[in-house]
Amino acid sequence: MLRKSLVVLLACTVGGIAPVLSAAAVTVAAPTTSSDGAPAVGSTPEATINTLDGVLLKSMQGGRRLGYSGRYRIVAPVVQKVFDYRRIAALTLGDYWQKLSPEQQNEFVGVLADLTAATYAARFDSYNGEHFAIVGSQALQPGAEGVFSTFTEHNGKVHRFDYILQKDGDFWRIVNVVADGVSDLSLRRAEYTETMQKKGFAALIAHLKAQIAGYAKGS
Structure with missing residues (x-):
């Protein structure tokens, strides 16, 4: 089952990561820890996902007390x-990425980061015993790895989150998330390139900033 999901995960990631499966077996994740026993943030793909899951739980537990x-x-x-x-931005915009000025590239990267934070802050807003779990991981090729995780709601419903991460120096960073079989990168690529083609860069930035404002207002 994990291997089948890995194939889907690779197919949904656009460019840059060759679809080569390693011979390594799928392994159950074991988070790396620092000298004080805490996870070594980003030192392994699993540590990166544990870091993300941990802050989302903190957001949920803060709930209305913290506010949006x-x-x-x-x-x-x-x-x-x-x-x-930056990697996600280039994959999302495809050929349009190289046509942007350095200033436009930096602006787009910043807005993407803001949109991700806004989305998580708006959606992970309450806690009732929900939990995350890493169920496995697999090397895809040198410097790229898939991590498979679940999010279980308080009613027992389980959602699947599969990640592709790439190594950036000594740090592992996420380049794609597939939630319940739907690739975030593929959805963004389809939407953003269409907007770039029809309306241009300024319209795309305005659209993304409106989404961010909508999350803030809706919360």
Whole structure:
């Protein structure tokens, strides 16, 4: 089952990561720890996912007490660290990415990071015993790995979150998330390239900022 999901995960990731399965077996994750016993953030793909899951639980547990802005302040620094937004931006925009100026590229990367934090802060807003669990991982090729995890609601319903991560120096960062079989990267690529083609870069940025404002207002 994990191997089948890995194939889907690879197929949903656009460019840059060759679809080569390693001979290594799927392994159950064992988080790396630092000298004080805490997870060594980003030192392994599993540690990166544990870091993300931990801050989302913290956001949920803060709930209304923190409010949207409080949850955003907790989530934003972590998602900035665990996602490779420049890589995601290039994969999302495809050929349009190279046509942007450095200033436009930096603006787009920043808005993507803000949108991710806003989405998490708005959606992970209450806690009633929900929990995350890493169920396995597999090397895809040198410097790329898939991590398989679940999110269980208080009523027992289980959602699947599969991640592709790439190594960036000594740190593992997320480049794609497949939630219940739906690739975030593929959805964004379809939406954003269509907007770029029809309306241009300024319209795309305005659209994403409107989404961010909508999350803030709706919460």
